Amino acid sequence: MVPRFEYYPTRSVDEALTLLAEREGSEVVAGATNTLVDARARRKIPKAVIDINRLGDLRYARRDDGTIRLGARTTLTDCFSLPFFAEEAPVLEMMAAEFAGTLIRNRATLAGNIAYASPAADVVPPLLALGATIAVTSKARGSRALLLADFILGPRKTALAQDEIITELAFPADGETKSGYFKFALRNAMAISLVSGAVVLRMEGKRIREAGLALGAVAPKPYRVTQAEELLKGQAPTDALIREVARVAAATATPISDIRASAEYRREMTEVMTRRIIERALSS
Amino acid sequence: MYDLQTIHLKINGVEEEVSVKPYATLLDVLRDQMGHIEVKEGCAVGDCGACAVFLDGVPACSCLVLARQADRAEIVTAAGLGTPENLHPLQEAFMDYGGIQCGFCTPGLIISAKSLLDQNPHPTRQDVKVALSGNYCRCTGYEQVIEAVLAAAAKMDGRDG
Numbered sequence: 001m002v003p004r005f006e007y008y009p010t011r012s013v014d015e016a017l018t019l020l021a022e023r024e025g026s027e028v029v030a031g032a033t034n035t036l037v038d039a040r041a042r043r044k045i046p047k048a049v050i051d052i053n054r055l056g057d058l059r060y061a062r063r064d065d066g067t068i069r070l071g072a073r074t075t076l077t078d079c080f081s082l083p084f085f086a087e088e089a090p091v092l093e094m095m096a097a098e099f100a101g102t103l104i105r106n107r108a109t110l111a112g113n114i115a116y117a118s119p120a121a122d123v124v125p126p127l128l129a130l131g132a133t134i135a136v137t138s139k140a141r142g143s144r145a146l147l148l149a150d151f152i153l154g155p156r157k158t159a160l161a162q163d164e165i166i167t168e169l170a171f172p173a174d175g176e177t178k179s180g181y182f183k184f185a186l187r188n189a190m191a192i193s194l195v196s197g198a199v200v201l202r203m204e205g206k207r208i209r210e211a212g213l214a215l216g217a218v219a220p221k222p223y224r225v226t227q228a229e230e231l232l233k234g235q236a237p238t239d240a241l242i243r244e245v246a247r248v249a250a251a252t253a254t255p256i257s258d259i260r261a262s263a264e265y266r267r268e269m270t271e272v273m274t275r276r277i278i279e280r281a282l283s284s
Numbered sequence: 285m286y287d288l289q290t291i292h293l294k295i296n297g298v299e300e301e302v303s304v305k306p307y308a309t310l311l312d313v314l315r316d317q318m319g320h321i322e323v324k325e326g327c328a329v330g331d332c333g334a335c336a337v338f339l340d341g342v343p344a345c346s347c348l349v350l351a352r353q354a355d356r357a358e359i360v361t362a363a364g365l366g367t368p369e370n371l372h373p374l375q376e377a378f379m380d381y382g383g384i385q386c387g388f389c390t391p392g393l394i395i396s397a398k399s400l401l402d403q404n405p406h407p408t409r410q411d412v413k414v415a416l417s418g419n420y421c422r423c424t425g426y427e428q429v430i431e432a433v434l435a436a437a438a439k440m441d442g443r444d445g
Contacts, residue, residue: 002307002308002309002312003307004286004305004306004307005306005307006285006286006306007306007307007350007352009352009353009355031348032348032349032350032353033330033345033348036309036329036330036347036348036350037329037330037348039307040328040329041329049306049307049350051350051352051353053353077342097414100330100418101333101417101418101419102343102396102399102414102415102417102418103330103333103336103343103344103345103396103418103419104330104345104348104418106342106343106344107344107345107348107349188417189414189417189418190331190417190418
């Protein structure tokens with residue numbers, strides 16, 4: 001049985017912001033794939049649900065000059081059903097293909113996965129590796145943009161204020177990019193990651209001009225491995241360098257031991273999988 | 285605050301009205317208020333896929349959709365795909381290939397399989413496995429289900445289902 005809450009459909013961002021500001025304890029939903037699960041389990045019961053699921057103006061994927069812009073209502077299915085992603089952000093396409101299962105991907109949104117701020121949020125490492133920013137807006141203070149890395153504060157904690165809505169994700173599109181993604185879990189679908197990671201290499205010929213490498217599920221929040229990124233920057237990587245990068249990345253991981261895996265196993269898999277995705281990205 | 289409100293649904297081609305609470309899921313409304321018991325409640329948290337329906341053409345777990353979110357939507361359940369006299373090729377193939385044992389997961393599997401064949405009339409074995417990856421079956425071990433979907437695809441040979 002789902003516990004009681006109020007429900008408000010909205011026709012515009014402005015209407016949603018007004019409702020959100022007026023109603024303490026209200027929660028914005030799009031796919032609602034986390035909100036309803038938590039409500040049913042009585043982990044977190046909203047007083048009111050503000051539905052932005054029909055806001056067409058938040059569902060877009062486009063390129064503005066050198067910037068890729070994704071509306072907050074972009075679903076996981078959009079990331080591999082729209083050809084745009086294969087061309088402009090293949091790392092998101094790779095991630096989406098392994099996210100939960102088809103039925104969830106059809107409704108779950110990129111922004112919702114970010115807002116939920118699970119340490120194992122699969123959407124986050126690829127966007128961190130891309131250097132994404134997140135735009136939020138409120139009735140009282142208007143819009144602001146911040147780095148995604150600064151937006152997520154810790155387990156289930158973000159910088160989103162009660163009266164704010166996520167509107168957009170953006171990242172630079174510049175240059176030739178090679179990317180890789182892994183999700184390592186106990187099943188091939190409907191699984192919580194033991195460790196996940198993404199690499200985005202912005203190339204200049206055979207050399208890496210800029211590297212983005214991010215890990216998920218092995219720390220209180222997904223994070224960029226800046227030490228490893230620095231090792232790759234400006235290099236045409238050898239096998240030895242890639243092994244070193246993977247070792248450095250694994251050394252930054254602070255995973256927990258739980259019912260699914262030990263910390264040692266997660267750290268070991270971090271090294272193995274990081275090495276593999278860099279190799280795969282460079283050979284693509 | 286928690287008042288009933290009328291929503292309009294088109295279910296398997298039939299326009300219907302129903303009064304729902306703001307926190308009622310589409311699953312609960314379909315089953316308990318409208319008698320569509322072919323939509324199954326398994327886990328009720330989006331893991332098992334037994335409650336899958338087409339919602340405006342897109343398969344979704346009805347346990348994770350609020351009924352009011354579906355207001356004025358078109359819903360197709362597994363029972364909307366064929367009749368006992370005139371089964372959908374998928375329904376026939378599930379019976380012929382033993383894709384059904386206890387039958388509980390079958391309505392959800394049929395929805396996911398139908399969605400796959402709509403988008404990809406000639407799927408590979410791997411395509412089928414990926415398409416059904418959000419639906420649990422605790423009886424068959426999936427092999428017979430995969431065989432059934434491939435057989436239905438071959439039988440339909442690109443025809444609209």
